[in-house]
Amino acid sequence: MQFKSVKELIEPLLKGGIEWQNISINGADELPPGKKYSQTTILLFILSILFLFLIPNGLSSDLIGYVIAAFSISVSLFMSLLVSIFDKFENTQFDTHNKIKDEIDRLKQKKNFFKKFISVTSYLVILSIVILILCGAFFVIPGLDKKISVHNLTYHFHEIDFKLTFKNIGILVYRFILFFMLLNYLLLTAFITASAYDYYISEINNKKIE
Numbered sequence: 001m002q003f004k005s006v007k008e009l010i011e012p013l014l015k016g017g018i019e020w021q022n023i024s025i026n027g028a029d030e031l032p033p034g035k036k037y038s039q040t041t042i043l044l045f046i047l048s049i050l051f052l053f054l055i056p057n058g059l060s061s062d063l064i065g066y067v068i069a070a071f072s073i074s075v076s077l078f079m080s081l082l083v084s085i086f087d088k089f090e091n092t093q094f095d096t097h098n099k100i101k102d103e104i105d106r107l108k109q110k111k112n113f114f115k116k117f118i119s120v121t122s123y124l125v126i127l128s129i130v131i132l133i134l135c136g137a138f139f140v141i142p143g144l145d146k147k148i149s150v151h152n153l154t155y156h157f158h159e160i161d162f163k164l165t166f167k168n169i170g171i172l173v174y175r176f177i178l179f180f181m182l183l184n185y186l187l188l189t190a191f192i193t194a195s196a197y198d199y200y201i202s203e204i205n206n207k208k209i210e
Contacts, residue, residue, distance in 0.1 A: 010126065016115075017123020021191070025112040025199060040187065048179040057147045058175045061138070067182070068135045071128045078125045082118060089114045106206070113199045120192050127185050134178045144171055 022038065023029055059067070094111065096104050138144050148168050 013119075013122050013126065016119040017126070020116045020119040021123075021188070023112070023116060025109045025116060025195075027108065027112050044180055044183045044187065047183055048176050051179045052148075052172055052175055055175075056149050058145055058171070059138075059178070061145065064135050064138045068132060071132050071135070075125055075128045075132075078121055078128070082121055082125075085114065085117055085121070089118075109199075113195075117192065117196065120188060120195075124185065124188055124192070127181060127188070131178070131181050131185060134174070134181065137174070143167070144174060146171060148172060 092110060092114075094107050096107065099107070146168075148171060
């Protein structure tokens with residue numbers, strides 16, 4: 001398997017996963033024109049920076065171990081869910097013959113729901129794998145649990161240890177990415193669950209008791 005082939009498969013997956021987060025089952029883009037990032041993404045960015053100050057030592061080795069165990073399980077669960085959802089899609093009839101407009105609209109919503117659910121869930125699988133890699137790096141790269149506090153900063157140029165400074169910046173970047181990924185994962189899991197609930201309830205409500 002060549003890296004180029006993997007890249008060609010991953011890129012549309014990531015693009016689709018990000019795009020479908022902001023597309024409703026009616027096919028409408030919920031992100032305002034001209035905006036590249038939603039308010040939620042900005043909030044996650046701010047929270048990730050805040051956690052850098054609230055957790056100066058970063059995540060503990062025990063917590064990292066729990067995250068690895070949980071995400072290893074979640075990858076398997078999401079993969080099983082993808083197979084199950086696609087199987088449901090394959091068994092759904094999309095024939096519009098002799099159907100009224102409302103019924104055709106419902107079919108379009110169904111198709112959009114399947115695309116949204118599969119895109120975002122596939123994105124979550126990739127996100128889980130990235131988080132596992134980041135957590136694994138904690139046990140490979142020494143010093144990632146080092147305490148970094150604002151009290152260690154100096155405002156005198158001649159007192160700056162550039163080697164230590166770049167090392168600390170690298171640790172902070174690592175922690176920021178990990179915090180952001182974890183928060184994004186939790187949010188997307190809640191998002192896809194709420195989307196599924198909303199769709200299933202609407203389907204149930206549309207079924208009439210005869």
